[in-house]
Amino acid sequence: MNTFGRIFRVHVFGESHGPIVGINIDGCPSGIRLTVDDFKEDIERRKPGAKGTTPRKEDDLPIIQNGVFNDHTTGAPITILFTNSNTRSGDYEKQRATPRPGHADFVASKKFLGFEDFRGGGHFSGRLTVCIVAAGVVAKKVLQHLSKENKIEVNAKILSIAGESDPEKGLQKAIEAKDTVGGIVECSVNGLPIGLGEPFFDSAESLLSHAVFAIPAVKGIEFGSGFAAASMFGSQHNDALLNTEGQTRTNHSGGIVGGITNGNELVFRIAIKPTSSTPKEQQTLNLETGNVESFSVKGRHDLCIALRVPVVLESVTAMVLADLMRVAR
Numbered sequence: 001m002n003t004f005g006r007i008f009r010v011h012v013f014g015e016s017h018g019p020i021v022g023i024n025i026d027g028c029p030s031g032i033r034l035t036v037d038d039f040k041e042d043i044e045r046r047k048p049g050a051k052g053t054t055p056r057k058e059d060d061l062p063i064i065q066n067g068v069f070n071d072h073t074t075g076a077p078i079t080i081l082f083t084n085s086n087t088r089s090g091d092y093e094k095q096r097a098t099p100r101p102g103h104a105d106f107v108a109s110k111k112f113l114g115f116e117d118f119r120g121g122g123h124f125s126g127r128l129t130v131c132i133v134a135a136g137v138v139a140k141k142v143l144q145h146l147s148k149e150n151k152i153e154v155n156a157k158i159l160s161i162a163g164e165s166d167p168e169k170g171l172q173k174a175i176e177a178k179d180t181v182g183g184i185v186e187c188s189v190n191g192l193p194i195g196l197g198e199p200f201f202d203s204a205e206s207l208l209s210h211a212v213f214a215i216p217a218v219k220g221i222e223f224g225s226g227f228a229a230a231s232m233f234g235s236q237h238n239d240a241l242l243n244t245e246g247q248t249r250t251n252h253s254g255g256i257v258g259g260i261t262n263g264n265e266l267v268f269r270i271a272i273k274p275t276s277s278t279p280k281e282q283q284t285l286n287l288e289t290g291n292v293e294s295f296s297v298k299g300r301h302d303l304c305i306a307l308r309v310p311v312v313l314e315s316v317t318a319m320v321l322a323d324l325m326r327v328a329r
Contacts, residue, residue, distance in 0.1 A: 005320075005323040006327055007027040007326040007327055008028065008142060010023055010025050010132075010319055012131045014127075014128060015119070015120075015123050016117075016121050016125035016128075017120045018084060018117060018122075019084060020084060021081075023080050023131035024078070024079050025079075025080075025135055027326060028078055028142060029146070030074055031073065031075075032141050032142065033072055033141075035071050036062055038137055039062045042136060045311040046129065048302070059083075060082055061082075064079075064080055065080070080131070095297075095298070097288040098286050098287070098293075100284065100295075101295075102277075103277070126216045126217070132312055133315045135315060135319055136314055136316065139321070139322040142318075142326075143321055146325045152190070152192060153190045154318050155188055156185055156186065156187040156311070157310055158184070158185055159183075159185065160183055160184045161181060161304055161306060162182070171303060179278050179279075180276075181303070181304050182271065182274040182275075182305070184271055184272070186269045187269075187310075187313050187314065188266065188267050189265065189317060190266075192263065193328075195260060195261065195328060197259045199259040203260070204256045204259055204261055205256055205259060207320045211320050214316065215309065217305045218272060219271050219272070221269070222269050223268040224253045224255070224267055225237060225253075239251060245263060246262045246263035247263070254267045272305055275302050277297040281295070282295050
């Protein structure tokens with residue numbers, strides 16, 4: 001449902017055009033310094049404003065409701081809220097009869113019998129990733145708290161936009177086509193201990209994949225050499241051990257063997273689909289007339305969602321790792 005994690009557990013709530021969106025975090029150790037200022041850098045990274053992103057802007061100042069006292073976590077659940085103030089719900093009222101291609105409009109209406117909040121995608125909206133980023137800020141602090149010997153660094157970056165390693169070229173493709181594009185984002189984690197992951201069903205890859213697919217628009221994931229491994233020989237793909245610390249000569253496994261972290265760099269990539277809300281004219285079913293007709297999405301949308309994904313990817317990764325660290329203890 002809307003909760004993820006065994007000990008470090010996060011619960012997301014709210015809708016795109018509702019009064020608030022928020023996150024509840026349970027299982028955070030006490031004594032970790034946490035202030036509003038700690039959220040600013042990552043929240044800013046998720047915000048629109050760069051070329052190719054939506055013009056919708058929110059202040060996104062985190063409102064810490066509980067779980068923090070005297071600028072330190074108390075060990076009790078932490079609730080963080082974000083207000084929605086820059087909304088245009090009327091843009092979606094007009095589209096109620098015509099489910100947008102690529103969106104959850106049709107399936108959500110069927111599943112929830114028409115009672116879902118459809119404005120701006122409602123609970124399915126990428127707007128809720130601001131909550132995930134907030135959880136990621138806390139999770140990154142938990143990782144450092146639990147691993148005092150090693151500095152665990154989680155970093156994500158864009159590898160390509162619309163098949164181009166130069167994001168500007170990729171965006172230009174979208175601009176010229178008057179359409180939207182996708183991209184590939186890579187995440188790497190250094191400083192992880194050996195032994196995180198609980199095979200079979202809670203293997204490190206399983207949990208990371210589960211969390212990653214909660215990010216709207218993710219359509220694929222690969223670890224290490226990923227799909228390229230299918231065309232390699234076993235002798236090529238195997239990572240030879242070099243020492244008792246687990247260091248390997250190569251890292252085709254992406255830092256996970258047998259579902260367990262092996263102490264090498266954790267590396268994986270995700271594929272982000274083109275933004276479903278494209279200005280290009282499409283065809284869709286009119287639920288009122290029963291006819292398939294021409295349709296164009298209105299409103300404010302990202303030209304390429306992948307541009308805003310790196311910090312979100314870091315956040316879900318940190319959430320999973322923080323939970324695995326707590327389980328391991």
